[in-house]
Amino acid sequence: MSVFTRSRKSTVLGGLALIGASALVLAGCSGGGTGGGDETTPATEERDLTLKIGTILPQTGTLAFLGPPEEAGVGLAAADINEAAKGITIDDIVWGDSGDTDNKAYATTIQKLISEDVTAAIGAASSGVTKLFLDDAVAAGIITFSPANTSLDFTNWDDNGLYWRTAPADTLQGEVLGNVVAEDGHKNVAVLYQNDSYGTGLNEVFQEVFTGTGGEIVAEQSYNTGDTNFDAQISAILASNPDAIALITFDEIYTIGPALIAAGYPAEDLYLVDGNLKNFGSDEKWPAGVSMEGAKGTTPAGPAPDTEFQARLNDWWVADGNSELTDYSYANEAYDAVILLALASLAANSTDAADVAGKLQEVSGGSGDGEKCDNFADCADIILGGGTADYDGYSGPITFDEHGDPTEATIGVFQYGADNLYTRIDL
Incomplete structure (x- = not known):
């Protein structure tokens, strides 16, 4: 038996996420599978x-x-x-x-x-x-x-x-996120997203689903990878007076989240995604005293862990x-x-x-x-x-289509508590 190890002495950020249960059968043609x-x-x-x-x-x-x-x-x-x-x-x-x-x-x-x-x-x-x-x-x-x-x-x-x-492709996460925001009663939403294939794709699906419920996107701001200053985007978003803000980012959340809260925006009206959903309560990079209590987020998560x-x-x-x-x-x-x-x-x-x-x-x-x-x-x-084997794994049934995309997947929905850690919520 061979044993593999991967040594990397580094601080591991984030935390254990228990998953919600929003599933959707997907179909696509990704190219993969021949x-x-x-x-x-x-x-x-x-x-x-x-x-x-x-x-x-x-x-x-x-x-x-x-x-x-x-x-x-x-x-x-x-x-x-x-x-x-x-x-x-x-x-x-x-x-x-x-x-x-x-x-x-x-x-x-x-x-x-x-x-x-x-x-x-x-x-x-x-x-x-x-x-x-x-x-x-x-x-x-x-x-x-x-x-x-x-x-x-x-x-x-x-x-x-x-x-x-x-x-799963962002069609699923975008749909779940859009519905979660709408089900929470929000009508006027602003979006700040990363200007790359991940951010633009997820933003597009989120907006399509949310506006399909009767909601309105009152502001849309983007930034580029490597940007460190988001003052202009944050000012434009706050000026639109949104009742919720969707943040489609990666590590930029460490700057954007605290800045929004410092400006008086309520954390419970912030919505995160897989690229920035982290357990800030156990994260040394998160500013002390900045509470994310009530904020929600989504991420592909598979069945219950x-x-x-x-x-x-x-x-x-x-x-x-x-x-x-x-x-x-x-x-x-x-x-x-x-x-x-x-x-x-x-x-x-x-x-x-x-x-x-x-x-x-x-x-x-x-x-x-x-x-x-x-x-x-x-x-x-x-x-x-x-x-012929049909493997169902820890991430779910998987069931690739003929082009290499999984056709079954689960998106988890999470909410932050007073300890800045997120846990599963059932919607």
């Missing part, structure tokens, strides 16, 4: 496969708080695959930093992964970052498998069947000296991405990226004729016994 596996391979043939994967996840940059749970998900999945001893092993993981669109760490990492001849790169977390290296990965013939990309742009990307994601699974994630993460996990965002999706890759490799009896990609829809249940299973060992036994 490939040339050998359909004649005997299903009972013994496997002896070594799958090489790498990560391009945020160790630095505006989404660095997502790095630890995502990397823990990747590492624990690899350990579980190896322990199962089903004819496939992951002998090494090539760990890499995606950074963000400002520090551009992804540019070095993707070339390293390509040179290392990985079958798949897990990442990035940021849609904007993935867009900047995806064409290079496609040209090199490796799979890009993101646990956290939500941009609508990937639905029609020309990716030769090599782009996949376990996170399995505390035993989260304990296993944490145990794996701290085994090499890392600080304990305090946030589990997208850990489920990262774990499932690796499990699906290994199952697809088993089903194809190949570690070639195109062959593996050609089996990903099948092992997720997207072809509709598989036997349900919820862990790698059981799914592998189905495949090795001549059957």
Whole structure:
């Protein structure tokens, strides 16, 4: 059995989120899901496969708080695959930093992964970052498998069947967020959003849904990645006298949130999203005395968290000296991405990226004729016994469409308490 560790001595921000239950079946055409596996391979043939994967996840940059749970998900999945001893092993993981669109760490990492001849790169977390290296990965013939990309742009990307994601597109989060704001009785809403593929896509869906309920967008302001001063945007928003403000940001929340509250805007009328939903009460970067009590937020979250699974994630993460996990965002999706890759490799009896990609829809249940299973060992036994596995993971049923988008997903709805920590609320 191989054991993987990923040591990074850094403070992990955020906190455990219990999830709400707003689900929607999605359909799309992302480009992902074609490939040339050998359909004649005997299903009972013994496997002896070594799958090489790498990560391009945020160790630095505006989404660095997502790095630890995502990397823990990747590492624990690899350990579980190896322990199962089903004819496939992951002998090494090539760990890499995606950074963000400002520090551009992804540019070095993707070339390293390509040179290392990985079958798949897990990442990035940021849609904007993935867009900047995806064409290079496609040209090199490796799979890009993101646990956290939500941009609508990937639905029609020309990716030769090599782009996949376990996170749902922003059509779902935007719909849930728009309905939550409307159900809270708000009629005149302002939006401050990040001007990239993530922010513009989520903003577009949110506005469409919210205005469809009869609400009005009274102000819309944007900013660019790397901006540090938001005084003009905040002034314009407050001048519109909104009864709620939607903040579609990343780490800029550390400046924007306190500034709005200092200006007298009530925290209970602020709405956050997956890019900035953090447990500020355990966050040293959050200014002391600034209360977010009553604020709400949404994030793709999967089914209700399995505390035993989260304990296993944490145990794996701290085994090499890392600080304990305090946030589990997208850990489920990262774990499932690796499990699906290994199952697809088993089903194809190949570690070639195109062959593996050609089996990903099948092992997720997207072809509709598989036997349900919820862990790698059981799914592998189905495949090795001549059957078709339909993996339902910690992130949900997944069920890829023919283009690589999950067709079933859950968005959580959360609310901050007096301790500046968020918990599940049922709407």
